[in-house]
Amino acid sequence: MLSVACPRLDDVEPDLFTAAAEDRQEKDPAGSPLAVRMRPRVLDEVVGQQHLLKQGSPLRRLVGEGAGGPAGPSSVILWGPPGTGKTTLAYVVSKATNKRFVELSAITAGVKEVRAVIDGARRAIGGFGKETVLFLDEIHRFSKAQQDSLLPAVENRWVTLIAATTENPYFSVISPLLSRSLLLTLEPLTDDDLRALVRRALTEERGLGSAVTLPEDAEAHLLRIAGGDARRALTALEAAAGSALAKSEQEITLQTLEETVDRAAVTYDKGGDQHYDVASALIKSIRGSDVDAALHYLARMIEAGEDPRFIARRLIISASEDIGLADPTALPTAVAAAQAVALIGFPEAALTLSHATIALALAPKSNSATTAIGAAMADVRAGLAGPVPPHLRDGHYKGAAKLGHAQGYVYPHDVPGAIASQQYAPDAVADKRYYEPTRYGAEARYADVVEKVRERLSREGD
Numbered sequence: 022m023l024s025v026a027c028p029r030l031d032d033v034e035p036d037l038f039t040a041a042a043e044d045r046q047e048k049d050p051a052g053s054p055l056a057v058r059m060r061p062r063v064l065d066e067v068v069g070q071q072h073l074l075k076q077g078s079p080l081r082r083l084v085g086e087g088a089g090g091p092a093g094p095s096s097v098i099l100w101g102p103p104g105t106g107k108t109t110l111a112y113v114v115s116k117a118t119n120k121r122f123v124e125l126s127a128i129t130a131g132v133k134e135v136r137a138v139i140d141g142a143r144r145a146i147g148g149f150g151k152e153t154v155l156f157l158d159e160i161h162r163f164s165k166a167q168q169d170s171l172l173p174a175v176e177n178r179w180v181t182l183i184a185a186t187t188e189n190p191y192f193s194v195i196s197p198l199l200s201r202s203l204l205l206t207l208e209p210l211t212d213d214d215l216r217a218l219v220r221r222a223l224t225e226e227r228g229l230g231s232a233v234t235l236p237e238d239a240e241a242h243l244l245r246i247a248g249g250d251a252r253r254a255l256t257a258l259e260a261a262a263g264s265a266l267a268k269s270e271q272e273i274t275l276q277t278l279e280e281t282v283d284r285a286a287v288t289y290d291k292g293g294d295q296h297y298d299v300a301s302a303l304i305k306s307i308r309g310s311d312v313d314a315a316l317h318y319l320a321r322m323i324e325a326g327e328d329p330r331f332i333a334r335r336l337i338i339s340a341s342e343d344i345g346l347a348d349p350t351a352l353p354t355a356v357a358a359a360q361a362v363a364l365i366g367f368p369e370a371a372l373t374l375s376h377a378t379i380a381l382a383l384a385p386k387s388n389s390a391t392t393a394i395g396a397a398m399a400d401v402r403a404g405l406a407g408p409v410p411p412h413l414r415d416g417h418y419k420g421a422a423k424l425g426h427a428q429g430y431v432y433p434h435d436v437p438g439a440i441a442s443q444q445y446a447p448d449a450v451a452d453k454r455y456y457e458p459t460r461y462g463a464e465a466r467y468a469d470v471v472e473k474v475r476e477r478l479s480r481e482g483d
Contacts, residue, residue, distance in 0.1 A: 062116065068215075069211065083118070099185045100205070102250065105249070107185035108158060111183040118154065118181075121154065122156065127162035127167075139155075152181060155174070156185070158185050160184040161190070215244050222258060233273050236274070239278045261273045300322070300332075307343065323367070333358055333363075336377050340356075347462035348463055393457070394455075400450055405450050440474060
């Protein structure tokens with residue numbers, strides 16, 4: 022549940038590094054943070070994630086439980102929000118299987134460190150017959166080349182890889198590694214899960230040893246600010262307990278808790294999967310014209326420290342995807358916002374993003390541009406392409422006239438109204454109508470124009 026600081030592997034032999042990691046895992050000294058001391062030692066102590074812990078599950082088999090014995094998966098990717106137990110599960114697996122345990126963080130490690138671990142794992146197998154569990158935290162921070170370096174070890178089972186990520190692995194983990202791994206999705210902990218964990222931490226000797234109590238109102242507030250994150254809950258509990266004891270109080274009152282945690286935790290982590298969920302909710306609120314909900318999600322992204330350029334890019338997409346020609350000013354507004362954000366950055370960029378979000382949310386909506394290109398692309402993928410009509414082909418090179426290219430082309434500006442009645446689409450899709458304008462907002466005039474244009478184009482010999 023908490024990353025363990027470790028020396029770089031170019032300074033320490035892999036076996037010595039592993040021994041140090043195992044030693045830290047065994048002892049959990051009293052000076053360690055509460056979240057570390059309360060780390061489960063066996064699977065049955067893990068709170069939540071019951072869908073992953075039922076009998077016969079891959080995790081049970083990985084630790085040698087059930088009919089499958091120890092022959093569980095050789096590589097596992099744990100995907101879930103912060104504080105849901107990804108690191109905890111890795112520790113429990115390594116302890117239960119009695120394997121060498123090596124922990125790396127993709128924030129600080131690189132290919133050199135990965136190769137050192139793999140070399141050490143191969144020596145351990147050959148010399149002592151002991152397998153290695155490699156826990157790689159935040160694998161989404163590894164580049165493609167760095168993730169590629171893991172493939173030989175996974176394919177040859179030199180290590181049991183347990184990788185953790187808060188980001189959608191389908192976007193952040195390379196396909197070869199993902200296809201060779203078992204993907205397990207962790208869910209945010211419920212209030213009941215966190216309540217059980219907090220009460221255990223209050224009473225167990227390795228926790229707070231009943232030094233303080235937590236009344237119901239303070240417990241409810243603690244669960245609310247934890248937002249499904251066990252580490253956040255235990256960190257806040259430990260800080261509040263310290264404040265209470267410093268005042269010689271045996272009870273963590275609501276006031277003490279509020280003073281200790283002076284700002285409610287934002288239930289959105291820009292490095293986690295909610296990066297995608299909150300961004301999706303922002304766009305869907307704009308699409309639904311709920312300006313207040315859109316501003317709420319925008320505020321969550323800003324408070325979480327999201328890159329303002331990412332938010333601006335999403336607004337640009339929304340302007341074309343959901344508003345389009347119903348309000349032709351929406352796209353220029355979103356583009357201008359992106360340019361302004363790049364120039365000024367936070368905190369002032371919050372005003373620009375609010376300006377654009379409100380404008381887009383309240384604009385009339387049309388997805389005609391989205392459905393039009395989608396239908397056209399679907400036909401192209403289905404093979405409805407066909408040759409370009411001869412009169413539209415390039416006629417500027419020598420010999421083009423002999424091939425009949427550009428022959429019979431009518432230059433639109435030479436006819437009244439600048440609309441020439443000739444065939445532009447290939448024969449296979451000559452009768453297709455991809456653009457179906459709505460009559461919302463400014464697009465209403467396009468609906469009238471497009472019918473007149475299509476009628477004029479279809480007139481033979483005009």
